[in-house]
Amino acid sequence: MTSVQTPGLSRFNHLPESAAQAELHEVCASSAWGSKLIAQRPYASAEELLLASDAALAELTAEDLSEAMAGHPxxxxxxxxxxxxSREQRGMAGASEELKAEMLELNLAYQEKFGHVFLICATGATGEQMRDAVRERSGNSPEQEREIVRAELGKINRIRLTRLVESPADSGEEN
Structure with a gap:
C-alpha cells in the first residue's frame, strides 16, 4: 500500500511541536490526546493519523474527556x-426560536445531570435530530453517556483532523 501525503499532512508533520500542539488543541481540547498524536509524528498518511487519534481517544481518562468536552460550546x-x-452546528442556524429555546432547556437539564455539555457530532445533523438525540441520551446512565461522548468525540476529531490535513500547505482555511 502506498502512502500519499497531502500538503496539509506534510505541513503538520513538520510543524514545530508547539505549533502542532496548538493546531491539535483546535481539533480536541484534551492535552493528553494532543500529546499522544505529537509523539507519533511523522504520519505517512491521513489514515495513519486518524487511527492514532482513535487509539489516543480510547485511552483518555474521565478527566481527559472532561478537558476535551470543555472545548465544545x-x-x-x-x-x-x-x-x-458555526460550521459544525449549521443545523441549528435556521432553527425556529421555539426549537432554540427547547435546545437551551434540554442542554441545561443534560448539563445538570451529567456535569458537562451535551456533545454530539453535529455535522450534517438538523436541529430536530440534535434535539431528539439530547432527549434520548438524557435517559442514559453516566457510564453509558461517557462512552457515547467518547464515540461522538471520535467522530468530531476525525472530521476536524481530515480538514486539517486536507487544507492547503499554507493552512489558509476559507470555508
Whole structure:
C-alpha cells in the first residue's frame, strides 16, 4: 500500500511541536490526546493519523474527556467568531426560536445531570435530530453517556483532523 501525503499532512508533520500542539488543541481540547498524536509524528498518511487519534481517544481518562468536552460550546450556541463551531452546528442556524429555546432547556437539564455539555457530532445533523438525540441520551446512565461522548468525540476529531490535513500547505482555511 502506498502512502500519499497531502500538503496539509506534510505541513503538520513538520510543524514545530508547539505549533502542532496548538493546531491539535483546535481539533480536541484534551492535552493528553494532543500529546499522544505529537509523539507519533511523522504520519505517512491521513489514515495513519486518524487511527492514532482513535487509539489516543480510547485511552483518555474521565478527566481527559472532561478537558476535551470543555472545548465544545453547547449545541445552538456556537462560539462567537469561531467558524468551526458555526460550521459544525449549521443545523441549528435556521432553527425556529421555539426549537432554540427547547435546545437551551434540554442542554441545561443534560448539563445538570451529567456535569458537562451535551456533545454530539453535529455535522450534517438538523436541529430536530440534535434535539431528539439530547432527549434520548438524557435517559442514559453516566457510564453509558461517557462512552457515547467518547464515540461522538471520535467522530468530531476525525472530521476536524481530515480538514486539517486536507487544507492547503499554507493552512489558509476559507470555508
Amino acid at each position: 453547547p449545541i445552538g450556541r456556537p462560539k462567537p467568531g469561531d467558524p468551526t463551531s
